[in-house]
Amino acid sequence: MNAAARELVRVVDLARAGVIFSPRNGAVCPGCGATRLRAYKTMPWSGSVRIRYHKCGNPECILCAIGEGIKSLQEEL
Numbered sequence: 001m002n003a004a005a006r007e008l009v010r011v012v013d014l015a016r017a018g019v020i021f022s023p024r025n026g027a028v029c030p031g032c033g034a035t036r037l038r039a040y041k042t043m044p045w046s047g048s049v050r051i052r053y054h055k056c057g058n059p060e061c062i063l064c065a066i067g068e069g070i071k072s073l074q075e076e077l
């Protein structure tokens, strides 16, 4: 596997596993580092965790290019 393919797999794995949703930066794209990604789906709180699904709107970003969603996890502190 070449470096670009490895990087793609790494970024997609992160997007699917979920990034931490921060009160300051919202969800941060694992592909390009964009902050406050727009959520297209917000789940109700489940215990102390809330899951959101985002899309990156940066046309230069690989996750945007392949249309991959980004999951985020917000934990109640």
Ligand SMILES: [Zn+2]
Pocket (backbone or CB within 6 Å): 029, 030, 031, 032, 033, 034, 056, 057, 058, 061, 062, 063, 064
């Ligand atoms: Zn991105």
